[in-house]
Amino acid sequence: MEDHPLALRFIIVVGKGGVGKSAVSAALALSLARRGRRSLIAMCNAKERLSYLLETPPIGPQITPIAEGIDAVNMEPGAALEEYGLMILKVRALYKMVFENRFVSAFLRGTPGIEAWSMLGKAQFHAFETLPDGRPRYDTVIVDAPATGHGLDLLRVPRVILDVVPPGPLRRDAERAWQLFSDPSRAGVLLVTIPEEMPTNETLELDQAVRGELGLPVCGVAANMVLPRIFEPGDGALLERVAECAGAGSPLEALAETGLRRVAREELQAASLERLYSKIDARRFELPMIFSHDVRRAEVEVMSRALD
Numbered sequence: 476m477e478d479h480p481l482a483l484r485f486i487i488v489v490g491k492g493g494v495g496k497s498a499v500s501a502a503l504a505l506s507l508a509r510r511g512r513r514s515l516i517a518m519c520n521a522k523e524r525l526s527y528l529l530e531t532p533p534i535g536p537q538i539t540p541i542a543e544g545i546d547a548v549n550m551e552p553g554a555a556l557e558e559y560g561l562m563i564l565k566v567r568a569l570y571k572m573v574f575e576n577r578f579v580s581a582f583l584r585g586t587p588g589i590e591a592w593s594m595l596g597k598a599q600f601h602a603f604e605t606l607p608d609g610r611p612r613y614d615t616v617i618v619d620a621p622a623t624g625h626g627l628d629l630l631r632v633p634r635v636i637l638d639v640v641p642p643g644p645l646r647r648d649a650e651r652a653w654q655l656f657s658d659p660s661r662a663g664v665l666l667v668t669i670p671e672e673m674p675t676n677e678t679l680e681l682d683q684a685v686r687g688e689l690g691l692p693v694c695g696v697a698a699n700m701v702l703p704r705i706f707e708p709g710d711g712a713l714l715e716r717v718a719e720c721a722g723a724g725s726p727l728e729a730l731a732e733t734g735l736r737r738v739a740r741e742e743l744q745a746a747s748l749e750r751l752y753s754k755i756d757a758r759r760f761e762l763p764m765i766f767s768h769d770v771r772r773a774e775v776e777v778m779s780r781a782l783d
Contacts, residue, residue: 479758480694481506481782483663485602485616485655487630489685490667491677492622495699497524498770499667499762500619502779508544509779512614516547517598519591519621519629523549530772538601546613550597552590558597592632592649599652623677627684630656630664630691656691663694666755670698670747682755695758696751697782702764704741711738 480486480503488500497518504514515538516525526533531541536554541547595618604612620626633656636649656662664685668678678696685691714734721727752759762781765774 480663480665481510481512481615483615483661483694484611485599485618485662486694487618487620487626487656487662487664488667489620489626489630489664489681490623491674494667494669494674495762496622496667497521497619498528498775498778499665499697499699499782500617501525501528501775502762502782503615503617503665504542504545505776505779506782507615508542509783511544513544513612514546514615514617515598515601515613516545516617516619517594517601518547518549518619519594520551521549521619521621525549525619528770528772528775550594552593591629592636595629595632596648596652599655600648602655603651623681627681627689630685630689634689659692659694663692665694666696666757668696668698668751669700670744670751672743672747675747675750678751679754682757693755693757695760696755697760697762698748698751699762699778700764701748701761702741702744704745706734706738706741711735711742714738 486503488496488503490496500516500518504516507514518525518534523534525531525547526541529541529545531547532539534541534547534549536549536551538546538548598616598618601613602616606612620629633649633653636646637653640646640649666678666681666685668674682693682696685693714731718728718731718735721731748761760782762778765777767774
């Protein structure tokens with residue numbers, strides 16, 4: 476089993492759209508901050524929700540401090556490519572000479588996945604970035620990846636570059652990134668899902684693609700929006716008898732039927748979790764259902780405690 480995500484230098488958070496990846500990324504950062512670890516949350520050209528979740532000003536393409544020990548950035552391909560080029564070449568004049576050369580620009584535009592790599596490359600650069608005293612700028616970089624299909628495409632990019640790009644700075648950086656991503660002591664993919672049938676199926680397929688096709692470590696599976704169990708096996712049959720005996724239209728019948736719906740939901744949840752845990756060999760995290768009309772900083776704090 477891989478290291479606990481909170482001990483890693485680089486975490487890629489992936490999952491089906493709507494399962495709460497951004498909230499989980501924020502919860503990870505809060506857990507790290509409580510341990511005195513500094514983190515960067517790097518979103519990939521996202522419809523930015525992190526500032527709403529953590530109650531901060533909007534987050535754009537420049538790295539912004541948003542809480543004690545937490546920085547964030549919403550990486551946009553154009554801005555990320557320029558910044559990434561400057562990171563590699565160090566000098567703006569040299570960047571302009573190389574990256575703004577029409578022949579080089581044409582080559583870059585024709586390089587498969589270059590826009591995705593501009594974001595992933597920038598994120599991995601910050602995982603190696605150091606302060607003037609030699610200490611890492613960030614203890615952990617958290618990549619809030621796009622939804623499943625696009626997230627897999629993002630993870631494939633370094634391999635594509637290694638296959639098609641000739642030797643040079645871009646290829647060397649992709650090699651360094653791939654060594655980082657494939658090292659379970661430093662990096663891992665955190666799968667986020669909810670305990671329902673379709674998200675569970677997609678998560679199992681995602682696990683196979685990440686481990687099988689790409690050979691990358693999965694550092695955990697986070698089941699989000701998990702309901703507390705309030706019924707025991709056999710309670711469904713009892714509720715059915717109550718509904719039958721209560722009489723049509725009675726308040727007791729309505730209450731029993733509500734209970735039966737909850738029993739069905741709990742059974743579906745239990746079956747989904749069992750499938751996840753029996754087929755994915757990774758750390759398990761169950762994040763509670765937040766019974767609130769809105770998810771803000773206080774609710775994300777509750778989620779972060781579950782990740783502890």
